[in-house]
Amino acid sequence: MADPLLLDLVKTAKSYGINVGFLTSPHERDIWLEGFRTTLTLVATMIPVSLAAGMALAAALTARQRWLALPARVFVELTRNTPTLVQLSCAFLGLNMLISQSLGGAGQNPFGAFFWVVLVVGLHGAAYHAEALRAGIEAVPDTTLEAARALGFNRLEILRWVELPLALRIALPTIVNNLVTLVKLTTVGSAVAVGEITYASIMIWTQRDNVVELMVVILVFFSAINLVVSQIGLWLERRLAVPGLGVRS
Amino acid sequence: MAAVAAVAALWAALQPDLAVILIGWVPYLAQGFAMNILISVAAIAIGSLIGLILGVMELAPARWIRAPAITYVHIFRNAPHLVLIFATTYAMPFEITLLGGTVAFPDWLKAVVGLAIPASAHIAEIVRGAIQSIPTAQWESAGSLGFSRLRTLRWIILPQCLRRTLPAWMNLYASIAMGSALASLVGVGELLHAATDASTAVRRTDFTIAVYLTVLVSFFAYCYPISRLTQRLERRFAV
Amino acid sequence: MLTARHIAAAALGLFVGTLSANAQADATLTKIKERGSLVAGVILSGAPFGYIDAKTQEQKGFNIDLATELARGLGVKLETVTVTPPNRVQFLQQGKVDLLIANMSWTEERAEILNFVPTAFERSGGVALGRKGGTIHTWSDLKGKSVCLSQGANFTKPLIEEHGALVKGFPSQPESVLALKGGQCDVAVHTGATLKTMLLDRAEEWKDYEIVVSEDLLPSLNVIWVRKGEKDAEAALDGIMRKLHGSGWIIEAAERHRLTITPYFLETRDANKGR
Known part of the structure; x- marks a missing residue:
């Protein structure tokens, strides 16, 4: 069933004291490969979700209407000052159960663990993005805003066409940092059985004796993802640079 | 905070029996939370010390000093805290033989190491950034006054860095404090773990929700003041 | 700039560093006697096996009672360490606990990496x-x-x-x-x-x-696990387990904790009567 090349590889590794025997078990290999895919899917879903929610939150934070700004501020502070794992426990073990009950039976609940992880971790990222964008929006020079008003833009149009584009550029380095944190936070999915790479590794190493082997792979994998994320961030920074704005030494 | 207390009081009034059970668990939960505080304080202390050394190493003229520091920082800044806690818990020995005697190396201490590693990598970056932000002219003038490179660093550059790095350091502290909850996943008896214990013992849906909310509020009470103080310092130090 | 070589080098460093930490072998039984206490890894996943009492917040359950008896049989004090399914094997292998009473039934794969006490405490x-x-x-x-x-x-x-x-x-x-x-x-x-x-x-x-x-x-048999190669501890614990079965203590404890008394309990008691 397993091809000879793989068996050879497992044997060679074993002679060096490296235990990768799980590769010969079809279901463990599937769980593991699925782990890489799920982590990448989580990252790919969470980045746009956190950015969109972050912009909406930033808009609310800087709104003049108190009923909009105050709840946004409360949400941001609550999210930034509590552990993601605790938020996930509250959402997944608490809120999710309440939803199930109110929908009349657990079978009716449409929200899965993947959804909760994206929601909780995505909004956690969004709260950090929002703070960065708010600082960016506040850094937009008054003269620019006056000019925009003079051109007949209303408040929302100014936000959309003047403040956000400029704030995005100012906040970009911080946002990229937040995204790196976000990538790392996907590992909390392992606590609620989302099949990302940490979860997959736990499922394997609890049946075998190869924690170290799997751990090295996880660390290299995350280093690689975050290298890509920060490189794209750097490229965007250069690409979007506006002469004279947010010049950093 | 007052609003939270008011909501809690109202809820306790509506659910007196639940409140009684929850109050009964307060000592057990408090013990868990003390562990979070211990882990986070120890991790940030060790992390700061190692991070300071690494940050200075990153700027060393000699490549053989610089390269290992840069590599360490790159790897561990990008490594998930949870994975590092798993790594230290499962791969480090439970006791260490030192000078013939054995010293216990309990789980919580492993969690401290697991969090101190990424903390040191972040602090190294903060320190490096701060040192680089000091105009190079200061190094030159100190040199002309007869200061050696290390003495310049110790007496002229680092004191200025301290002020500039304080807000970033406190942000990191809050992040490490929140990271201490991850230790529950490797079985350290901290607050989140204590909450699961309590929920398993009582086995009531409403209690489960109440106890997890208590955990959330406790962490907020710990981290929010840090974050407020950070914001104030940031404003004060802003140029 | 960070190169792939850097990553590989550091990963390898971590790898080697932790690998050497893994190698520990010592005679469990000697150690238990020296230290004067048995460190048992118990699972607290809920009644009847192990849980925290809602009132006194003390550890209770069949696992705890059994661990207490084992320590008594060895003539030492008992210390318990809470374990969970994902960490129990690591804790045992590291030496953090001397044995596991952790709802961990016998499987071929586990028997390859660990030793176990042949006389189980239940079968389920x-x-x-x-x-x-x-x-x-x-x-x-x-x-x-x-x-x-x-x-x-x-x-x-x-x-x-x-x-x-x-x-x-x-x-x-x-x-x-x-x-x-x-x-x-x-x-x-x-x-x-x-x-x-x-x-x-x-x-x-x-x-x-x-x-x-x-x-x-x-x-499968719910057995007590010890580290690989710990024959002495295995034998000593097996003797105690046989006595506990033969004297009817196991059945008593099972009844106390509302475990169903399966034929396994009765057969094992009868097989070990008079020990």
């Missing part, structure tokens, strides 16, 4: 907890269905390989049953006794649920 398998009135009645009905269990449970392999279930592993049993209640899976599979006690004690909370498959999955 997994049962499935699900919503009343569902379509799942046998293990083969689980094909394509989602199953909540503990990370590290020995049911994982047969559920996936033989019954084609979609397995979701949680850090411990409490999270798993909460996830079942939250609609995250069709059934939760755990050791029968814990699920049955939970249904019994919290009938109101669990009124919509029942044991939907009660035929034991992977019925």
Whole structure:
């Protein structure tokens, strides 16, 4: 069933004291490969979700209407000052159960663990993005805003066409940092059985004796993802640079 | 905070029996939370010390000093805290033989190491950034006054860095404090773990929700003041 | 700039550093006597095996009572360390605990990396907890269905390989049953006794649920595990276990903790009578 090349590889590794025997078990290999895919899917879903929610939150934070700004501020502070794992426990073990009950039976609940992880971790990222964008929006020079008003833009149009584009550029380095944190936070999915790479590794190493082997792979994998994320961030920074704005030494 | 207390009081009034059970668990939960505080304080202390050394190493003229520091920082800044806690818990020995005697190396201490590693990598970056932000002219003038490179660093550059790095350091502290909850996943008896214990013992849906909310509020009470103080310092130090 | 070579070098460094830390072998029994205490890894996944008493907040359960008896038999004090399914094997291998009484039944794979006490304390398998009135009645009905269990449970392999279930592993049993209640899976599979006690004690909370498959999955001996090669400890503990069975202590403790008295208990008692 397993091809000879793989068996050879497992044997060679074993002679060096490296235990990768799980590769010969079809279901463990599937769980593991699925782990890489799920982590990448989580990252790919969470980045746009956190950015969109972050912009909406930033808009609310800087709104003049108190009923909009105050709840946004409360949400941001609550999210930034509590552990993601605790938020996930509250959402997944608490809120999710309440939803199930109110929908009349657990079978009716449409929200899965993947959804909760994206929601909780995505909004956690969004709260950090929002703070960065708010600082960016506040850094937009008054003269620019006056000019925009003079051109007949209303408040929302100014936000959309003047403040956000400029704030995005100012906040970009911080946002990229937040995204790196976000990538790392996907590992909390392992606590609620989302099949990302940490979860997959736990499922394997609890049946075998190869924690170290799997751990090295996880660390290299995350280093690689975050290298890509920060490189794209750097490229965007250069690409979007506006002469004279947010010049950093 | 007052609003939270008011909501809690109202809820306790509506659910007196639940409140009684929850109050009964307060000592057990408090013990868990003390562990979070211990882990986070120890991790940030060790992390700061190692991070300071690494940050200075990153700027060393000699490549053989610089390269290992840069590599360490790159790897561990990008490594998930949870994975590092798993790594230290499962791969480090439970006791260490030192000078013939054995010293216990309990789980919580492993969690401290697991969090101190990424903390040191972040602090190294903060320190490096701060040192680089000091105009190079200061190094030159100190040199002309007869200061050696290390003495310049110790007496002229680092004191200025301290002020500039304080807000970033406190942000990191809050992040490490929140990271201490991850230790529950490797079985350290901290607050989140204590909450699961309590929920398993009582086995009531409403209690489960109440106890997890208590955990959330406790962490907020710990981290929010840090974050407020950070914001104030940031404003004060802003140029 | 960070190169692939840098990453590989550092990863290797970490690898080698931790690998050397893993190598420890010592005579468990000698160590227990020297230290004057037995460090038992026990699982607290809920009554009857191990739980924290809601009133006194002390550890209680069959596992704790058994550990106490073992320590008494060895003539030393007892220290307990709480373990969970995902960390128990590591804790034993590291030497953090001397033995495991952790709802960890005998499997071939485990026996390859650990030693065990041949005289088990009970024999059981997994049962499935699900919503009343569902379509799942046998293990083969689980094909394509989602199953909540503990990370590290020995049911994982047969559920996936033989019954084609979609397995979701949680850090411990409490999270798993909460996830079942939250609609995250069709059934939760755990050791029968814990699920049955939970249904019994919290009938109101669990009124919509029942044991939907009660035929034991992977019925196997619930044994005490020690580190690989610890023959002395294994033999000493086996002697104590035989005595506990023969004297009727095990059955008494099982009754006290409301475990079902299966033929296994009676047979093992009779086989060890008079020891």
